[in-house]
Amino acid sequence: GVAKAVYDLRMETFNKIEGDTETLVEFNIRLIGRQRLLNGTIVSHVDFDDTFEFGGHVEAFINGEWKPTAITGRVKFCTFMIMIYERYFESSFKDSDMPKGREACPFKKGEYYVRNVEMHAWEWATFAVRGLNRFELIVLKNNISYGGFVGTGFLIDRTS
Ligand SMILES: *[C@@H]1O[C@H](CO)[C@@H](O)[C@H](O)[C@H]1NC(C)=O
Numbered sequence: 001g002v003a004k005a006v007y008d009l010r011m012e013t014f015n016k017i018e019g020d021t022e023t024l025v026e027f028n029i030r031l032i033g034r035q036r037l038l039n040g041t042i043v044s045h046v047d048f049d050d051t052f053e054f055g056g057h058v059e060a061f062i063n064g065e066w067k068p069t070a071i072t073g074r075v076k077f078c079t080f081m082i083m084i085y086e087r088y089f090e091s092s093f094k095d096s097d098m099p100k101g102r103e104a105c106p107f108k109k110g111e112y113y114v115r116n117v118e119m120h121a122w123e124w125a126t127f128a129v130r131g132l133n134r135f136e137l138i139v140l141k142n143n144i145s146y147g148g149f150v151g152t153g154f155l156i157d158r159t160s
């Protein structure tokens with residue numbers, strides 16, 4: 001079989017995006033230390049259920065321009081938490097009280113911490129483009145944005 005490619009994502013920037021009219025989810029995250037680990041809190045001001053959806057896309061910086069990648073789409077909130085967050089991201093959130101798996105839906109109103117998160121981009125090989133990427137994720141309902149984040153980072157082959 002083919003060895004599974006493993007990438008790390010070295011974060012460069014991380015900024016929260018305010019909602020169109022109100023912000024119901026806040027990603028209060030800073031990048032800390034030389035390794036630029038994600039650190040801070042995620043605050044949800046309401047319970048998020050499947051009346052909300054996630055919209056997101058990734059762009060890759062190629063030949064001096066941001067180009068769309070195959071990673072784009074919209075999914076219902078719970079589908080995202082169970083099919084995407086749990087599969088691709090949860091393993092990176094080692095020191096966090098974020099709800100896991102099915103407990104993440106509905107995603108209860110509250111403040112959750114994430115401490116020193118290093119993104120291990122397990123299993124992204126089929127979709128990912130090495131190098132500088134920009135990713136944006138927002139929470140929507142009826143096409144209105146209620147908050148999200150935009151980040152940039154280098155996707156690099158794992159060395160250790
Ligand atoms: C990292 O995040 C935790 C949890 O929110 C916080 O207590 C701590 O002060 C943060 N550390 C830094 C250096 O910002």
Ligand SMILES: *[C@@H]1O[C@H](CO)[C@@H](O)[C@H](O)[C@H]1NC(C)=O
Pocket residue numbers: 142143
């Ligand atoms: C949301 O926007 C998409 C595309 O911009 C459109 O196809 C869809 O009908 C809109 N949905 C609602 C609920 O307005």
